[in-house]
């Protein structure tokens with residue numbers, strides 16, 4: 001029992017982990033095991049429902065990781081969440097599927113990852129996707145789409161809920177956004193998401209069931225005898241004999257549900273797909289990371305890799321609530337994705353130039369936050385690429401996404417490419433369940449200005465006809481607290497008390513060259529190792545607009561091909 005061997009052993013049966021499990025085990029002569037602490041929840045009613053309203057929060061299938069307190073947030077701490085189940089976070093998330101801008105993917109290649117660009121990822125997306133063509137009734141309720149952007153033969157169902165709101169919300173929101181200069185677009189998943197549109201979701205519309213990675217990728221592979229999910233929590237990588245200067249993994253040590261420590265052997269490779277929060281903990285526990293941190297924790301160094309756990313990037317989110325004069329039934333998944341110009345208007349050029357002038361200062365600050373783990377120059381290079389995306393390549397910089405609460409609208413909005421990044425590390429040698437997360441959000445004036453401007457745009461939309469015709473009142477924070485003409489100071493204090501992490505976390509094991517703070521190379525292999533790969537949100541090197549689940553599926557599809565090539 002203690003010495004089972006498989007070709008590939010994957011830590012985590014989450015969003016990415018089960019894509020790999022399916023693709024790697026497609027060949028019956030390749031054996032694959034996945035170690036996962038969560039359960040099979042494919043028949044759990046709270047998971048299946050497509051009426052996501054945070055129903056899984058604070059349940060046993062939802063990790064809640066408190067961050068350290070943050071001075072920039074008036075000493076609040078934040079809660080980071082993720083799914084603990086087969087399917088991982090895809091089993092508990094909001095199901096909204098948005099890929100982001102072409103130029104954001106091309107930047108991955110510009111940063112040193114050959115072959116990782118929009119064109120290759122677009123092909124991976126389509127390979128994984130089973131697009132369900134909307135019904136006439138859905139089209140009548142505002143669904144538009146471009147079939148050329150979608151795959152038809154993949155395992156992942158993508159569609160629109162049948163319970164789309166049939167009231168006047170869509171038409172009014174669309175007209176208001178057009179009045180504000182944001183045009184409606186047909187489909188936001190072709191690399192050009194700028195506009196207003198109904199967003200697709202990972203679901204089976206007819207059955208009204210969530211499509212998570214367990215249903216999409218594990219169910220069709222379940223009968224394979226060469227694929228096994230083992231219940232347990234990976235603690236560390238076990239090492240064999242080095243191959244020259246490269247460390248060689250020979251398996252994982254993991255904790256069984258009864259608390260026994262067991263081992264599983266990997267004949268070829270181990271793969272970490274345990275999330276952006278947990279992969280750094282497994283690497284550090286295995287001696288891969290920043291020597292300063294490992295020494296403090298009393299962990300023997302196997303591979304020096306200072307980028308492990310750094311550059312954790314999220315979106316910064318705020319929600320306001322509005323009561324409506326009419327009640328709507330059903331979902332209103334309408335995304336508005338503005339560019340910097342939509343957000344800053346005539347101030348765009350001056351904000352572009354003042355923030356560019358401060359880039360070095362931002363990089364210095366962040367390098368200090370990271371205790372020098374990534375150099376000022378490396379961060380500055382990454383920031384310049386991001387700044388160009390925002391101001392030269394005109395990618396979308398924010399998203400405004402309403403949710404129908406039944407009584408009114410939860411108007412969420414977030415910024416997509418902040419310059420304040422955090423980190424996540426192991427707190428003590430054995431604390432593999434408890435990431436120490438430093439959020440460091442809102443640490444630059446640019447991030448505050450950007451979220452303020454997006455917030456003003458959101459307020460303006462709800463105050464502009466014809467959408468405003470539906471609005472009865474702004475319930476939170478209320479116009480007394482934050483009037484339509486609120487000053488910068490009023491906004492700053494509102495943000496201090498209310499900004500949250502959007503749970504779109506990437507970057508803690510970034511796919512980048514070592515000099516830029518990278519953890520894996522373009523073959524998704526941990527630098528300095530021969531056979532340790534990382535595949536999930538943690539390797540995404542720079543933030544995308546939209547959400548993170550779609551990118552994780554695309555990344556995992558592409559990574560599976562690379563792994564099978566064996567390079």
Ligand SMILES: Cc1cc2nc3c(=O)[nH]c(=O)nc-3n(C[C@H](O)[C@H](O)[C@H](O)COP(=O)(O)OP(=O)(O)OC[C@H]3O[C@@H](n4cnc5c(N)ncnc54)[C@H](O)[C@@H]3O)c2cc1C
Nearest residue numbers: 012014015016088089093094095096234536537547548549
């Ligand atoms: C509440 C919420 C709502 C969201 N809504 C959306 C949305 O609408 N659209 C969108 O695109 N994105 C959304 N996201 C984000 C998105 O779902 C995630 O970015 C994405 O699913 C992450 O995939 P992953 O493979 O990186 O990690 P996960 O899917 O989290 O998989 C990690 C897996 O590893 C397991 N694991 C953890 N530790 C260990 C260990 N030590 N050993 C073995 N296994 C381990 C976990 O149990 C889990 O199954 C949301 C996130 C949250 C939390």
